[in-house]
Amino acid sequence: MFKRPLYIVCALALLLVVVILVVQNTWGARIKLTAGNLFLPLFGLSSTLDSGLAKAADKVTPRNVLLKELDGLRTENQRLRILGQQAQEVFLENNRLRGMLGRQQQAPWKVKAARIIGRDPANWWRMVHIDAGSRDGLTNNQPVITSDGYLVGRIGEVGHARSQVVLVGDPNCAVSVLVQETREHGVIAPSTINPLDASIVELGYLSRNSILKPDQLVVTSGMGGIFPPGIPVGRIIDYQNVGHGLYTQARVKLAMAISKVEEVWVILP
């Protein structure tokens, strides 16, 4: 039952695993990137299949439905153009006023669209893969939002044509936020009661005298240097005093539901 080759191979294999775990900090990302390149053909194939299916679906859609949709999009486009002009005026006015007050001027966001192509296969992380990488100008820690403007997370690791986005609520993605109405600052962390519920997170480090109400909007504060200020994160569900009444903690329902998000926008510097 106990054989010498088995013993030797066991020892060698375990030694190899230990070596990989030890060089984790220096070589871990490179090992993962190299091994991950093996999946590029499959990711490419599924993207091609998806676009092929979408094209096929377009071909079988009746002409009157397409014309109706086109009309709706034209109207929407005109409305958004007017809103864009107004926003541009407000933006320029804001920058002029900031200049008068001696504050740093805000630069307009440059964004890059990407499609979600996969999720973390492990059950204890919140991460998605997107089909944009360093070839598209992506680098680590860039903020990611949905098409509605809600915060999704930040770029974790970047490959050539694929990147990992660490979602809000993952332990590796702490977000400095504020309650829009009361301007109370806090930090978003995974829920301690049910960490596996992806839709609810905890807002901690609020002052003990915080006046919070359910349904108040929570937005990014801009502190921390990764997320620009004002990106909506979610709404407060309830709150309680913790740490023997030293500070307040609130539960926040995230605005984005990752299972329903197909496309995201990466904010480029």
Added chain:
Amino acid sequence: MRAIHPALLLLVTYLAVYLECRVTFLRDLIGVQLDILPAIVVYASLTSNLATVALLAFAGGLWFDTLSLNPAGVTVFPLLVTGMVLLWFRDLILRDQPYARHILGFAASIAVPALSLLLMLSLGAQPLIGLGTLWTLLVLGATGALATPIMFTVFDRVRLLFEFQPLEVPAYRNDREIKRGRN
């Protein structure tokens, strides 16, 4: 011909890891992403040699960690340990019995994620664990219990397509033929 079996196992592992990353509708439904890597390792340990099990655990674990936020190599260790233990006691396991396959699949599918979590915690990572993790482990165990016998059925059938089949010995033997008359 012998290389086909490990190659097939590796191919299925590769596709399984990719599909676990790509197909998420069950995760949205039950809150748990199913994992069949432990079931594949159970099958490999009970039917293949040491090299195949080690290769499978190494490649499967590394591929899984690549598509995950897990530290690289953290899944290799549990898969390897599970495979080695089963290989060690292979002669004592009633591997042809369906209930043994169910139990082994269940145990391996719980042991692999539990060991991965322990290893990650000891490495200083902070995975999302709580009471819900018990539900996750239970679902993973049930998946393994269902998937392992299926692995045996499917792989054994595919194996028969590529390998020489044992010659059936007829009950009638030529050397015991009673010959009548003169030769």
